[in-house]
Amino acid sequence: MTSVEDHRVVDVLPGECVLNLPSPAMVDAVDRIALTTGKPAVPDYKVKQGYRHEPNKFAAAQLTEQASDLVQAPRVAECPVQLECKVVSAHPFGGPSRMPPPSRSRAFAPMSKRAWSSRERTTWTRSAGTR
Template identity: 70%
Template sequence: MHVVPGLKVLYFGTPVVLISSRNEDGTTNLAPMSSAWWLDQSCMLGLGNSGQTTANLLRDRECVLNLPSSAMVDAVDRIALTTGKSQVPAHKAEQGYRYEPDKFSVARLTEQASEVVRTPRVAECPIQMECRVVSHHRMDGAGLDATAFLVEVLRTHVQEDLIIPGTRHVDPLGWDPLIMKFCEFFGGGHNVHPSRLADGWNMPHQLQSTAV
């Protein structure tokens, strides 16, 4: 039997992306997001219009999509409730967000120079994609204030031991991406860490974290 619960959130399970972008002063913003999907060498990103990342992509037209493994969940969670906006939007402040100009330091991650874009990569991420913005479309309606970005992947960097020897393919058994399901962190099918974001969004918790 099916029911119609009127779901508040539709994040059924997508990879977490640490998206790096350049601020107007040349510094780097780093933001976790999970509204992304890929086709061939292109990716669609869904980003809220109140965030610094959206402003950076509209102005600078480039970014790096850094994919953390499930083992990096601590780093992601440390910046989950931070924003690169010096004036924190009211709705984010209510959820517990704070302004943080140096998210790499807070996350304890390392900037790594890119090769074809100016935006730095995250050195610790096993997969990094240098991208340019191809087009964008504002999404409005039903309380939604977001922008859909189409980006072209210009160069992909993959940790060597994740490549199947003699091929150009990632080993799906070796690659354990950090997944977000309904604002909770998962890896290898298990809840791997408590989520500040879930707390900020007042999500109900019925999970026991396996993190130590």
């Protein structure tokens, strides 16, 4: 539910995230928070795109916050698949490199530490020789 919206990725990204994968039935909840940001000061370029500040995205989406086991970011209890991850890298894209960082998007490369599904919990560990 939380996104990194600042060009100082190292400062704001603690190196962990949760990928909450919603079911098709959750489209209304996703739509309720699609154009929201947790940052109190919404940048002008986001305001022009229709974004607004929302301090509690869980409440706005009418979803349940659930603690994770291995990372600090919370999970969405209603999502049928939840991946607790370590972020291993971030890469800017979507615009010329001369554009200011807030105007560019970032792609994050997560490594799953634990996966949850609505039916079972699975834990993955790194294989020998991987980073």
